[in-house]
Amino acid sequence: MRKQKILVVDDEHLIRWSLEQNLKKQGYEVITAGSGEEAMKLIQEDTPDLMLLDVQLPGMNGMEVLEKVKEAEEDVIVIMVTALGVLETAVKAMRLGAYDYINKPFNLDELAIVIKKALENQELKREVAQLRSTQPKKFSIDGIVGESDEQRHVLEMVRKIAKSDAGTVLIQGESGTGKELVAKAIHYEGSRADKPFMAINCAAVPETLLESELMGHEKGAFTDAKSQKKGLFEMADGGTVFLDEIGDMPQGIQAKLLRVLEDRAFRRVGGTKDVHVDVRIISATNKDLLEAIKEKNFRNDLYYRLQVIPIFLTPLRERRTDILPLARYFINQFNKEFGKSVKDISENAKRFLFEYDWPGNVRELKNVIERAIILENDEVMRLEHLPRELVSQAPSNESGPFEFVLPPDGIDIEDVERELIRQALEMADGNQSQAAKKLNLGIDAFRYRMKKFKFL
Numbered sequence: 061m062r063k064q065k066i067l068v069v070d071d072e073h074l075i076r077w078s079l080e081q082n083l084k085k086q087g088y089e090v091i092t093a094g095s096g097e098e099a100m101k102l103i104q105e106d107t108p109d110l111m112l113l114d115v116q117l118p119g120m121n122g123m124e125v126l127e128k129v130k131e132a133e134e135d136v137i138v139i140m141v142t143a144l145g146v147l148e149t150a151v152k153a154m155r156l157g158a159y160d161y162i163n164k165p166f167n168l169d170e171l172a173i174v175i176k177k178a179l180e181n182q183e184l185k186r187e188v189a190q191l192r193s194t195q196p197k198k199f200s201i202d203g204i205v206g207e208s209d210e211q212r213h214v215l216e217m218v219r220k221i222a223k224s225d226a227g228t229v230l231i232q233g234e235s236g237t238g239k240e241l242v243a244k245a246i247h248y249e250g251s252r253a254d255k256p257f258m259a260i261n262c263a264a265v266p267e268t269l270l271e272s273e274l275m276g277h278e279k280g281a282f283t284d285a286k287s288q289k290k291g292l293f294e295m296a297d298g299g300t301v302f303l304d305e306i307g308d309m310p311q312g313i314q315a316k317l318l319r320v321l322e323d324r325a326f327r328r329v330g331g332t333k334d335v336h337v338d339v340r341i342i343s344a345t346n347k348d349l350l351e352a353i354k355e356k357n358f359r360n361d362l363y364y365r366l367q368v369i370p371i372f373l374t375p376l377r378e379r380r381t382d383i384l385p386l387a388r389y390f391i392n393q394f395n396k397e398f399g400k401s402v403k404d405i406s407e408n409a410k411r412f413l414f415e416y417d418w419p420g421n422v423r424e425l426k427n428v429i430e431r432a433i434i435l436e437n438d439e440v441m442r443l444e445h446l447p448r449e450l451v452s453q454a455p456s457n458e459s460g461p462f463e464f465v466l467p468p469d470g471i472d473i474e475d476v477e478r479e480l481i482r483q484a485l486e487m488a489d490g491n492q493s494q495a496a497k498k499l500n501l502g503i504d505a506f507r508y509r510m511k512k513f514k515f516l
Contacts (some may be wrong), residue, residue, distance in 0.1 A: 063089040064179055067108040069099040069125065070141070071117055079112065082168050096120030100128060105203075107133050110178060115142035115149060123152065130157040132409035137178045141166070201245045204238070205389045210374040218242060222249035228321060230306075230366045231344040233373030236423030239344035240304060242371060247300040252340060255299030255488050258292040263308035270313050272329050281330025293326060293337050299339045306366065307347030307358060321365045338377045341366075353393040376425065383413050386422060390429040391441065400433050407502055408443040412451060478513040481506075485515065 066088045068079045076092040083090045091108065093099040096117045102108075111129065115122035126138055139155045143164040150161040159178050162171065201218055206213070221229060222245070229246065231239045240259065247257045263275055272281075276291030292301050303309070309317070319342060320326050325334045343366050352358035376383060384405070391402050405413070420422050432445045443451060480499060486496035497507035510516045 063087060064110070065089045065091065065106070065108040066175070067102060067111045068097060069096070069111060069117070069122070070094045070114040072114075075114075082172075086172060088175075096122070096125040097163075099125055103129060103133065103136070105466070107136060107481045109182065110137040110139065110175060112139050112175075114139055115153075121236065123149075123156065126153060126156050126158060135182070137182055137282075139174060139178065144342055182447075191282050202212070203241060204245055205386050206379065207385055208374075208379035210379045211382055214242065214371060214373065216248065217369075218245050221245050221369060221371075226369050227324075227340050228366060228368045229340070229342045229371065230369070231371045231373065232349075233279065233344075233346065234375045234421055235346045236421030237375060238375035238422050239346075239373060240302065242373065243300070243302045243342040243344065246342060247302075247340070253297050256296045257300050257302065258296040259302040259304060260292055261304045261311075265306040267310040267313070270310065272318065275316065275326045275328050276331075277329035278331045281328070285330065288328070291326075291328065293320060293339055294335055296339050297337045298339070300342060303341065305345060305350055306343040307345035311357070311359065314362050318359065318362045318365060321362075322339045343363060380414055381493050383425065384410060386425055387429055388414055390426050391433065394430050394433040398433055400437070401439055402433060402436075402441050403439045404441070406442040408500060409446060409476040411442055411500070412443055412446065416450065420489055474513075477509065481509050481513055481515060485510075 066081075066083055068076050068090060069092070070079075071094050073094070076094065080090045080092055080326065091102055093102055097120055099111070099113070100120075113122050113125060117125070122140060122142070126140065129136055129138060134157070137155065137159045140150075140158045140161045141164060142149065142161075153161055159181075160174055161176065174258050201215060201222075204215055204218065206212070206214075229243075231242055233239055243259075244257060247253065260270075260273060262270065272285075272289065272291065274291045274293060276289050276294055277285050279285055279288050303317075316326065324338065325336045327334060349358050349363050349367075353360050353363060359489075376386075387405060391405075393398065395402055413425075420427075428446060429441075431447065432441055436445045438445070481495075484498045485492070486497035487498060492506060492510070493503055496503050499506065501509075507516065
């Protein structure tokens with residue numbers, strides 16, 4: 061693991077030596093400079109993670125060094141050190157970008173704590189920046205895979221909504237169809253991408269806590285409210301709130317959500333002042349909300365406010381042309397994740413994947429592919445690599461099972477095989493790939509039989 065580098069800049073040799081010895085014992089790499097000019101040369105050669113910079117330096121003073129460092133390397137943490145406890149100097153240093161300001165003589169233990177916190181804060185900022193840069197890629201529109209007309213329509217809707225100022229979107233579809241993926245694509249493809257995306261499952265949070273999770277609460281609002289807490293709407297200001305399973309939201313919260321949608325304002329639990337926010341609210345449900353309205357489980361006015369822009373996700377069984385592209389997408393994804401090299405899917409496996417009804421939709425398909433990639437090492441994904449409990453549910457041929465009655469005198473099985481090869485080629489107009497598919501054979505196995513029976 062790389063040692064974090066600290067540059068000590070002080071014109072007093074004894075202070076430089078003392079700090080260098082102490083910091084090295086704490087595991088840091090330490091370099092020192094006796095002047096501002098020397099410090100700038102060292103920074104140009106190799107940027108440190110943190111600087112301990114004395115204000116009073118010969119030649120270029122500490123403030124000038126701080127200003128030049130921040131112009132050249134903004135991410136360097138600078139802690140100013142001086143024997144003069146002048147408030148104006150501290151304020152100026154902070155304005156120029158200093159992380160902190162300490163006075164001489166300083167306690168080495170206290171300085172160690174300041175340095176540790178500063179470096180931890182820097183590491184946290186880097187992680188957040190990395191996360192923000194990777195999240196849009198991870199949840200971009202490229203993750204919505206499909207060739208069907210239904211899926212193309214969804215992609216078109218996502219692109220239009222993401223580029224618009226639309227504040228309310230309702231996504232409907234069965235469980236596992238990718239509602240949250242669509243919600244994240246809308247967020248990360250639009251102008252709100254650098255703002256928070258906050259999600260909550262309305263069915264997973266007790267009614268007594270849901271309002272607090274969404275709106276926040278004031279100190280003393282209820283027994284365990286020992287301090288003020290911001291809710292999801294407030295924390296997502298400028299970004300997006302995703303309300304999953306909105307059909308299960310209690311009616312008491314529905315009324316308060318309606319006000320947020322209409323006024324973009326709410327009150328924290330126990331609060332008396334309105335909090336105004338700018339958020340895009342994307343809701344999702346696998347329930348029939350119109351039926352829920354008839355049963356008086358969902359507010360009519362809320363439904364029409366939510367579905368300003370509706371998106372309907374078709375179940376996978378009704379867009380079978382998307383199954384194999386999705387399977388290949390997940391194979392590539394899990395090949396990278398698990399270091400595998402699955403390159404193809406056998407014909408039998410393709411047929412099963414295509415004909416199976418996928419009650420769990422895309423989520424179920426993804427889980428099946430992930431399981432097969434983890435447990436198997438072949439370059440071709442075969443039917444036997446898929447879960448037995450699923451394969452056993454594969455639909456039978458609607459025309460009924462194939463029946464063949466063996467003649468009393470028996471038959472030469474090779475004659476049967478030869479005749480089947482001949483008929484398959486005839487039905488496929490000589491196309492070997494199509495003929496092989498009709499007999500549920502791989503192309504290599506089919507060609508082997510063609511040679512065997514002198515069709516080649």
